[in-house]
Amino acid sequence: xxxxxxxxxxxxxxxxxxxxxxxxxxxxxxxxxxxxxxxxxxxxxxxxxxxxxxxxxxxxxxxxxxxxxxxxxxxxxxxx
Amino acid sequence: xxxxxxxxxxxxxxxxxxxxxxxxxxxxxxxxxxxxxxxxxxxxxxxxxxxxxxxxxxxxxxxxxxxxxxxxxxxxxxxxxxxxxxxxxxxxxxxxxxxxxxxxxxxxxxxxxxxxxxxxxxxxxxxxxxxxxxxxxxxxxxxxxxxxxxxxxxxxxxxxxxxxxxxxxxxxxxxxxxxxxxxxxxxxxxxxxxxxxxxxxxxxxxxxxx
Numbered sequence: 126x127x128x129x130x131x132x133x134x135x136x137x138x139x140x141x142x143x144x145x146x147x148x149x150x151x152x153x154x155x156x157x158x159x160x161x162x163x164x165x166x167x168x169x170x171x172x173x174x175x176x177x178x179x180x181x182x183x184x185x186x187x188x189x190x191x192x193x194x195x196x197x198x199x200x201x202x203x204x205x
Numbered sequence: 206x207x208x209x210x211x212x213x214x215x216x217x218x219x220x221x222x223x224x225x226x227x228x229x230x231x232x233x234x235x236x237x238x239x240x241x242x243x244x245x246x247x248x249x250x251x252x253x254x255x256x257x258x259x260x261x262x263x264x265x266x267x268x269x270x271x272x273x274x275x276x277x278x279x280x281x282x283x284x285x286x287x288x289x290x291x292x293x294x295x296x297x298x299x300x301x302x303x304x305x306x307x308x309x310x311x312x313x314x315x316x317x318x319x320x321x322x323x324x325x326x327x328x329x330x331x332x333x334x335x336x337x338x339x340x341x342x343x344x345x346x347x348x349x350x351x352x353x354x355x356x357x358x359x360x361x362x363x364x365x366x367x368x369x370x371x372x373x374x375x376x377x378x379x380x381x382x383x384x385x386x387x388x389x390x391x392x393x394x395x396x397x398x399x400x401x402x403x404x405x406x407x408x409x410x411x412x413x414x415x
Contacts, residue, residue: 134231134242137262145243152244153228156255161221161293165253174247181243185260190284191305192245192260198288198301 138184144177207338214331220296220321223329227289227298227319231261238264240282255291260284265307283307296321311339 136145151170159166185192216223231242239261246258265283287302303314315335322328 132232135240136243137241137260138243141243148244149228153225156228157221157225160249160255160291161224163253163293168249178245181245185245190260192286195286195305197246197256197258198290 136181136184137188137190138181141177141180141184144173144180148173148177207336210333210335210337212333214333215322216329216331217327218329219327220298220319220329223319224291224298227300240264252292253294255289255293257289257291259287259289261287311337313337 133142133146133149136142148170151173155168155170158164218226230236231239241260241262243260244257245260247256249255261284263283263285265281283304284306285302286305287300289298289300291298298319300317300319301314302316304312313335315333317334318332319329320332322330
């Protein structure tokens with residue numbers, strides 16, 4: 126830990142931070158040890174991700190954050 | 206009118222290390238304004254690419270006189286979306302970051318491509334582009350920003366072990382001369398600098414505008 130800061134970020138949903146951190150730890154391990162090395166065996170974080178998503182998507186709706194209908198890479202599609 | 210910027214940078218770390226650091230870059234000493242970070246979509250495609258969407262909440266440090274013109278919910282916070290595609294076969298990562306709040310006032314998009322440096326496979330090159338536009342009357346003409354041509358710039362090496370991405374937030378490759386004609390251009394510059402501090406050298410907006 127550097128500069129006296131916390132090691133982890135919070136989720137936009139206050140009650141989702143623990144789920145987020147658990148998922149992030151799982152993902153970072155899978156990403157480094159499996160995905161980047163070309164290992165296509167299953168993602169061990171799927172269930173954790175589902176729980177985290179259920180929580181965070183609810184928080185996004187409650188806070189009225191305008192993510193609905195935003196296309197993936199949307200703004201850049203028409204650019205060269 | 207859309208303003209366009211482009212530059213090329215170099216990280217003295219491997220593409221793998223850069224990608225791992227990308228997912229762990231918050232918090233860092235330069236990101237005190239980033240309040241929350243969430244992955245809100247992720248999947249591995251049939252082609253084995255990782256596609257993700259990250260939602261960031263940042264403080265919106267607008268001048269007090271501006272706050273009264275903004276909706277209450279948007280006065281203090283800004284929302285940013287970052288989409289990314291990681292292709293481990295091609296060893297490329299493409300990211301697109303843009304603001305979904307205050308977009309009617311100003312839209313800022315930044316696209317980055319990270320790939321292995323062809324001259325040195327243990328380094329990573331970044332091709333960076335940004336588009337800034339505004340719908341506010343008079344604003345698009347009032348903001349005059351002239352970037353110098355992009356050139357290679359070395360960035361600090363990312364060490365082994367725990368990765369804290371210490372990229373400098375004020376890239377020297379984008380020095381600007383700013384000319385302002387009205388208070389609306391001040392607003393645009395402040396918003397842009399608050400939302401995307403990497404686009405501006407440190408203190409440039411404050412020294413010019415405030």
